[in-house]
Amino acid sequence: MAYVATRGGERAxxxxxxxxxxxxxxxxxTRVAELKAALPYLVDRVMGEASLYDEDLAALALAQTGGELYEAVLVLRAWRTTQPRLGVGAVVEQGTLFTHRRISAAFKDIPGGQVLGPTLDYSHRVLETDVLAGKPFAPPLVDPATAPAPAYQPSVSAWQAANxxxxxxxxxxxxxxxIADVTREPLLFPSKRAHTLQSLARAETGSVLALGYAAMRGYGQAHPTVNELRLAEAEVMVKHPNGTAFSAGRVKVSQAEVVSKQGEKLGLGFAATFGWNEVKCISAATLDLNAKGAPKGSATEEEFFLYHTEGVEASGFCIHFxxxxxxxxxxxxxxxxxxxxxxxxEPAE
Amino acid sequence: MSLANLTKPWAPMSYGFLDASAKRELRRKMIKAVCVPGCQMPYASREVPMARGWGTGGLQVSLTLINPAMRVKVIDQGADDSVNAASIRRFLARVSGAPTTLDTLDADLIQSRHRIPEEILREDQVLVLQVPNPEPLRSVQPNMSIARQMHGDADYGRMWLQLYEQIVRSGRVMQGASYPSMVNGRHVMTPSPIPRWDVPKLHMARHLTILSAGREKRIFAVPPYTRVEPLVFDDVPYRVEDHGGLTCYRSGATGFFMNEIPQGDGTSTYEVSDSEYGVKAIRARDGEVVAMGETWYKDGKMPQ
Amino acid sequence: MLTTPTADAAERSANATFDALLWALSRPGLPRQLPQAGEPALIAALVDRECHVYAGDPLLIPVVTQCGAKLVDLPQADHAFLGGLTEPELLRQLRCGSDLYPDDGATVVIRARFGTGAQVRLTGPGVNGAVDVQIGGLPDGFWARRAEMIRYPMGFDMLLLDAAQVIGLPRSTKVEVL
Structure with a gap:
């Protein structure tokens, strides 16, 4: 009798x-192209959490994993990590973002105006069941604005700083x-600023929301006001070894500034990520806002939230059980x- | 400088999956780990095509050390055929062309989750242990920054207190696997979740052991001939699992760490946990000529 | 399904070099054969643009810069290739890390001659009991300076090179001059 079916494990x-x-x-x-066109926000989320901007690869990752999101992010990160780092892009400032949507809850109006851009915020969340009955849903076309909003907008915090x-x-x-790169060196505490922002940028959306929400509900010190929320495209400028700077293309980015009263000044929290993902940016900026002086072991302490919003690590450890x-x-x-x-x-005395 | 200097011809995958820069970082950290035995060294821990918590730390070490002539053995909970061991072994072979083996004596590199083989490892063998949680102080201090400070100060008072409280409450130390151990008289480390049975195998061993936690991004090592002493009180000696007298129902081998197999009638039967050792014992019993290595435990006891 | 990649010359050299280094540091005092003589193979196996390197021998400077590493003064170096050492006081400038991060201590490569010179007795992790070894080509006061600098677990780790042979001397090794 064989001790174990030695090759059984491999076949299974x-x-x-x-x-x-x-x-x-x-x-x-075809499938990859379809996914990319039909699910841009999901593709964005995968790119953000994988820290890799490539819509085709992200859509392929979704196709390969059947939309098992943690697997999709892992497979894309595992591909990313083997790629050589050829260069570092130039710094992108808020004022140079090609802006599609920028809103502020802090003021009724802001320099540059409230630009609503694409959103479901004011939609009625009604399922278009007619589609299932064979009647396609054709969204009405957008009426072009007579005076389009300017494509480039300063940040709201810049105005506040001036005041x-x-x-x-x-x-x-x-x-x-x-620039410290959290994918090339370990996260240590107190965390480098670059590591904090990078970790939040690639954090798992649901986890950031859960901890950010906890802070918003009262487990944090600061109640956030959305100073500005922006969906934009950033120009990626890189330098050829011969010295010529050129654009490698544009990437979709989102960013949020949240503020709260801290003494006589406003405290500022910030987050940004690849792709358009509003919930993640607001939650992450809220955590950033609350991190300063947070008690050890609390949900708003940097070590706590950066470790526990790391989706690939968290999901991997969960399934390892x-x-x-x-x-x-x-x-x-x-x-x-x-x-x-x-x-x-020895019975107890 | 040109782009050609910065890059190299395109290949779908680097040898051993990890790219050269990832390997260099691991090499630098392995050197530090060997030079300060038992001290957790942070490393970047790249993603690999396996989920975190599934041996990615051990895998990165193996992928760095591997070459086409290196014979690799992979075990999980003592078994070579466990599904995840099979998966890791297949991956290692696929990305390196290295030959694989099930026999401890034939292996140059052994990647293991939660067991050390029963046959004594030689000085030319390297053992890579997968580590889920590298921090022995986690149960008394979940905050990693504070725990690091405690290691820096060699402040292990709370660890001792926890062991003492267990003895007071239960009459013995209740730690099962992952028994905290003092390395080279300076750093307390977790030996990874190996049973207590296996911890003495690390003490003054002939082989090098590298322990790597991919998810937690820490690497540490026990060089050969290094003191690894389980934390115990003078009057309460260290006790391994009471398996010395058990007999494997399949191979008849006695005196090794066993898997307990519950039976329908409420009793238990036992099989040798080191699966390939069990296979060899059966083949030897059936009359085959099998090379059986010298074992750490003799007659169920670890010689002092 | 992707095919099995093959190791190129750089990978083979780096792999074999590191194999020797790991073996040597795991067994302090026992010489180990490297695939090639000299520092360049070590530099290629260990160092890249994430490193800060000191090169004591000007001939090593192009090798270091080719790897993308940043050339720095000794106190900033995580890797120090001292070449032949004549001045033991240089050891005072080596990075020793901290109690919190002992890994910040430098890796130091020094040329020496094995089998001649001072007889030293090594004990500590990796040494079965004690090992006696003759190491020459190092300046007077070298061992005393090393002992002064290492406050375990703070310290630096040395690789001594004699052509294609390497001896590892981790900070954990105690050295007694006989």
Whole structure:
């Protein structure tokens, strides 16, 4: 008799993977293109959490994993990590963002105006069930504005700083290769500013929302006011080794500033990410706003929220509990049984 | 400087999956880990094509060390055929062309989750242990910044207190696997969730052990001939699992760490946890000539 | 399905070099054969644009810059290739890390000659009991200076090179001059 079906494990895992993939069917260019066109916000979310801006690869990751979001992000990150770093893009400032949507809750109107842009905020969330009855849903076309909003807008915090309402963070002079990269070095605490913002940018949306929401509900010190929320496109300027600067294209980005009264000034929290993802940016900026002086071990302490919003690590650890643990379990059983036997032998006085 | 200097011909995948810069970072950190035994060294821990918590730390070490001549063994909970061991072994072979083996004696590199093989490892072998939680102080201090300070100060009072409280309450230390151990008289480390049975195998061993936690981004090591002493009180000796007298129902082997298999009638039967050792014991019993290595435990006891 | 990649010359050299370094640092005092003599193979295996490097021998400077590493003064260096050492006081400038981050201590590569010179006895992790080894080509006062600098776990880790042979001397090794 064989001790174990030695190759059983290998056959079993091969077949279980086939079961999963068979259900997805064949994946081709058409499917990838369709996903990219139909689900841009989901593609954005995957790109943001994977820290890799490539809509085709993100759509492929979604296709390959059947939309199992944690898997999609992991497969894209695992691809990203093997790619060489050829250069560092130039700094993108808020005023140079090609802005599609920029709103502020802090003022009725702001320099540059409230630009609503694309949003479901004021839509009635009604399911278009007619589609299922064979009647396609054709969205009405947008009426072009007679006076389009300017494409470039200053940040609201810049106006507040000019009016001595907020102290802007000192301009970070670190540039190029010297910028700390959280994908190339470990996150340590107190966290470098670049690491904090990068970690929030690639954090898992749901986790950031959960902890940000906790802070908003009262587990944080500061109640956020959305100073500005912006959906935009950023020009990626890189330098050829021969010295010529050129644009490598535009990437969709979102960013949020939130403020709250801190003494006689406003405290400022900030977050930005690849793709358009408003909930994540507002939540992340709220955590950033609350981090200063947060008690150790609280949900708004940097170490707590940066570790626990890391989606790839969190989801991986969660599913690892499916792995067999019978050795550790056996070891615990042994200690428990021995302690129990001791109690029988030596009853408590 | 031109783009050609910065890059190299395109290939779908680097040898051993990790790119050269990831490997160099791991090499630098492995050096530090070996030079300060038991001290957790932070590293970037790149993503690999496996989920975090599934051996990604051990995998990154293996992928850095691997070469086409290196014979690799992968075990999970003692078994080579466990599904995740099979998956990691297949991946290592696929990205490196390295030959694989199930036999501990044949292996150059052994990546393991939660067990150390029963046969004594030689000085030319490297053991890579997967680590879910690298911080032995986590149960007394979940905050990593504070725990790091405690290691810096060699402040292990709370760890000792926890063990003492267990003895007062339960008459013994209740720690199952992952028994906290003092390395080189300076750093307390977790030996990873190996059973207590396996911890003495690390003490003054001939082989190098590298422990790597991918999700938590920490790497540490036990070089050969290094003191690894479980934290115990002078009057309450260290106790391994009471498995020395158990016999494997399949192979007849006695005196090794066992898996307990519950039976329908309420009793239990046992099988050797080190699956390939069990296979060899069966083949030897059936009359085959099998090379059995010398084992750490003799007659169910670890020689002092 | 992707095919198995093959190791190019750079990968093979880096892999074999590191294998020797890891072995040497795991067994302080026991010489180990490197695939190639000299520092360049070590630099290629360990150093890149994430590193701050001191090169004591000007001939190593182009090798270091080719890897993209930043050339710095000794106190800033995470990797110090001292070449042949004549001045033991240089050791005073080496980075030793902190109690919190001992890994910030430098990795130091120094040329030496094995089998001649001072007889030293090594003990500590990696050494089975004690090992006696003769190491020459180092300046007077070298061992005393090293001992002064290392406040374990703070300290630096040394690789001594004699052509294609390497001896590892982690900070954990105690050295007694006989």
């Amino acid at each position: 895992i091969a077949q279980s993977e086939r079961l999963f993939r068979e259900a997805m069917g064949q994946i081709d260019m 001595d309402l907020v102290d802007l963070p000192l301009s970070d002079k670190v540039a190029g290769e010297a 499916k792995l067999p643990h019978y050795v550790t379990f056996q070891s615990s059983l042994d200690a428990m049984r021995d302690a129990k036997a001791k109690q029988v032998k």
